[in-house]
Amino acid sequence: MTHTGAIQPRRTPRQIRSQRRVARILDAAIHVFAQRGYGAATTTAIAEQADVSVGSLYQFFPNKEAILYALSERFDASFFAWLDGALTADEGRRSTEEWINAFFEALAVMDRQHPGLFRVLAHAYTSPEFVRAERHFNAQVARRVLALLTSRVPHLPAGQLEVVAAVCVEVTHALVHLASTSEDTASDVTFEARRVLRAYLSVVSTEPGRQGGGAGPTVHNPTGGPSS
Template identity: 40%
Template sequence: MAEEGLKQAEPRPSRAPVQKRGQQRVEAILDAAEAVFGDMGVDAATTNAIAERAGASVGSLYHFFPNKDAILQALAERFAATMTTMLARELRLDEPWVPLPVLFREMIESFAQMDEAHPGYLAVCRATDSASGGKSAVSLQMEEHMQELVRTLLARRMPGIPEAEAARHAALSVVVVHAVLDHVMSVEEPLRSGIRSALVDMLVRHFTPLEAQFPRATSP
């Protein structure tokens, strides 16, 4: 009996490899959806086209996503997480002495690289916002996270700035940057690069007086 009890107590094999394979399939489907949405737009895209691009059967796709809208939602969430993580890195919160022109130029360049590397991003954002009749929950949450990061940046660069003022400038900058970068994706070069450069100049001109008005963080 004791032997039986010991056998029953043996742990089951880990499901981690199975879960990892499942996550890899999900990512492959999302990668395929991003490409399809970028090529033909969200409205024209079908689950058949996404499955074919992913090298999977439609049945396999439906195992993870019940319909195209669910894929769209998951892709929007992945984009939002990527954008927020990238902004957190580019704001260099642990280096508040970095000159504003350098900070904003690197940030806008990173956003531009993200947009160009992921042509389906704009289509996904517009589709999720349109379905919500305004800003989608994902877009609103992403903007709030970004505003929080900018508020943190201002608090570290300008310790004397009032919270309400930091919040106002953070909200304004995030909304403006988001709107301009979305717009330039439909503009041809060299105008596209010119607008991005002007956006950097605008941010520098906006925040430079604030650094003069409030005590700045000490340089290393």
């Protein structure tokens, strides 16, 4: 992703000691954001939680928005490392249902590794920069889902498959967001999300493909780059 404006870090850590310090700052930020809320959190509180000086924090991040963006990028890198590894190792061995279960289990593992991160990201994506980053992330996931679907639903035309991949990603993203902001019903929402995906893909895989597309507005490049 491209950093712009207020979310641009001051510098990238190159030494191992600096990398560890940045990781500590990011871990502390999750805790502070989750405890206080993004709006009430301060860089001073994050520095105290990380046991570093505010000056040390400012060496890497100009403000809390840049810290949040770095958290988002760290999650993206971790998720894509899992997804690409899973796709490489799959070779057609997993069923669609096994893929859905593996996907949600991977999210659960990441949530356990960084408690509160999903909730923090769900509540804080408000600026145009974050919206663009979110759209870019979804587009990258949709490209990978498209590659997976192409070999599993070969009877569908390429254009329809692109839309199906985008729908899978957007629906899942919306339901994960809902689960992240509704702690009391999070497990129920996640269960229903799995069921929605299973039902949708079951219908898609058994129905004949549409030639020339269906009725409704045209979807332009659903798996392309970030929308403006």
